[in-house]
Amino acid sequence: MGNQKNQFFVDGKQLSAAALKRKHELESDPSSRTDCMKYMPGMDQIDPSIRNEVISQMNAYDYNKYTDMDVRRALHKETIDVEDFKALLSPAAFPHLNEMAERARHETGLHFGNTVYIFTPLYIANYCENYCIYCGFNCYNDISRKQLDTEEIKHEMEVIAKTGIEEILILTGESKKRSSIEYIGEACRLAKNYFKNVSLEVYPANIKDYKYWHECGADYVTVFQETYDVKKYETLHLLGHKRIFPYRFEAQERAILGGMRGVGFSALLGLSDFRKDAFATGYHVYCLQRKYPWVEYSLSCPRLRPIINNEKINPQDVGEAQLTQILCAYRLFLPYAGIVVSSRETKRFRNGIVKVAATKVSAGVSTGIGDHEAKYTHTAEVDTGDEQFEIADTRSFDNMYSDLSGEGMQPVTNDYLYVG
Numbered sequence: 339m340g341n342q343k344n345q346f347f348v349d350g351k352q353l354s355a356a357a358l359k360r361k362h363e364l365e366s367d368p369s370s371r372t373d374c375m376k377y378m379p380g381m382d383q384i385d386p387s388i389r390n391e392v393i394s395q396m397n398a399y400d401y402n403k404y405t406d407m408d409v410r411r412a413l414h415k416e417t418i419d420v421e422d423f424k425a426l427l428s429p430a431a432f433p434h435l436n437e438m439a440e441r442a443r444h445e446t447g448l449h450f451g452n453t454v455y456i457f458t459p460l461y462i463a464n465y466c467e468n469y470c471i472y473c474g475f476n477c478y479n480d481i482s483r484k485q486l487d488t489e490e491i492k493h494e495m496e497v498i499a500k501t502g503i504e505e506i507l508i509l510t511g512e513s514k515k516r517s518s519i520e521y522i523g524e525a526c527r528l529a530k531n532y533f534k535n536v537s538l539e540v541y542p543a544n545i546k547d548y549k550y551w552h553e554c555g556a557d558y559v560t561v562f563q564e565t566y567d568v569k570k571y572e573t574l575h576l577l578g579h580k581r582i583f584p585y586r587f588e589a590q591e592r593a594i595l596g597g598m599r600g601v602g603f604s605a606l607l608g609l610s611d612f613r614k615d616a617f618a619t620g621y622h623v624y625c626l627q628r629k630y631p632w633v634e635y636s637l638s639c640p641r642l643r644p645i646i647n648n649e650k651i652n653p654q655d656v657g658e659a660q661l662t663q664i665l666c667a668y669r670l671f672l673p674y675a676g677i678v679v680s681s682r683e684t685k686r687f688r689n690g691i692v693k694v695a696a697t698k699v700s701a702g703v704s705t706g707i708g709d710h711e712a713k714y715t716h717t718a719e720v721d722t723g724d725e726q727f728e729i730a731d732t733r734s735f736d737n738m739y740s741d742l743s744g745e746g747m748q749p750v751t752n753d754y755l756y757v758g
């Protein structure tokens with residue numbers, strides 16, 4: 339990749355004048371973009387019932403109509419229903435945050451005890467074919483691109499495994515050309531030699547591809563919808579497969595149909611109305627949970643980190659108190675679901691929220707490509723790819739384990755055993 343700013347590259351090649359013109363057209367002329375609701379050739383299409391239900395419910399959600407009485411009623415019910423969930427996400431619930439947290443703490447302890455699961459992500463490539471204007475990996479950003487080869491992946495996994503971590507989350511940029519189905523499958527095969535659990539956060543795929551990755555060793559898939567607001571989604575995702583809203587929305591269900599043990603969900607809070615996005619995320623899980631009750635489900639709640647194009651997306655500020663409200667509402671509505679707290683959040687916040695609602699945290703995190711050895715051994719001369727976003731909590735596995743133990747929690751590295 340070049341290092342001169344204001345020059346644009348795709349897969350390491352500087353854009354031609356025609357390609358640069360196309361970029362400007364995508365940004366300025368909505369009619370030049372493909373229909374974000376129309377599947378591209380080769381994309382699996384499945385029953386849209388859940389997607390239609392979630393979007394309908396989200397569009398109809400008027401959080402300002404809920405009252406203090408609605409919130410009190412919800413907090414005194416043994417089982418939280420959809421209307422209660424809406425009330426708990428509303429502004430009317432904010433004055434009841436302490437009571438929500440106490441109830442959430444009780445529910446978390448009831449179903450998860452005081453355990454907190456620790457994992458780490460491994461980014462193996464940052465090439466991307468999408469133009470998502472808020473993402474550090476997008477195809478027009480002038481960053482250092484890298485894809486780890488088999489030996490480099492193996493070495494990174496060896497370095498990570500030596501720390502004691504037993505779950506790896508494998509991530510790539512969204513380029514099927516660079517990070518092929520087979521490339522990701524090989525990474526899964528390698529990971530099974532070092533880790534008890536292998537999870538994926540890669541581009542959405544077809545059912546047969548998820549089945550293949552599962553056969554290679556992956557058993558969990560996370561996909562960020564980013565925002566469930568279709569109109570906002572259209573303005574943020576201008577090019578690439580990620581532009582197709584329904585294909586992304588239905589990724590978790592395709593992963594389930596491909597045999598995955600569990601699936602994770604998230605909206606990137608701040609891209610659109612965070613209350614509606616939080617509701618849609620939780621309701622999406624709720625709908626799939628009723629259809630596929632044997633599957634494990636988890637939710638993440640990342641907030642938008644500072645990016646180059648902030649002024650283009652008009653991000654909404656989501657404070658720690660609002661984030662806490664969302665996490666508590668999730669715990670009360672979905673008591674059996676895992677809740678993951680991103681390393682985008684501070685050490686102080688993560689130490690506190692695991693006592694209330696969260697069940698899983700990352701440690702030893704790097705969002706760059708191939709720099710775990712540099713991070714762990716303090717080696718300066720390592721050829722790495724640029725990071726996707728900034729992290730706030732940089733603790734190593736040992737430090738995270740020690741801190742959680744010191745807070746009276748029980749850190750665990752594996753909670754799943756394969757038999758046979």
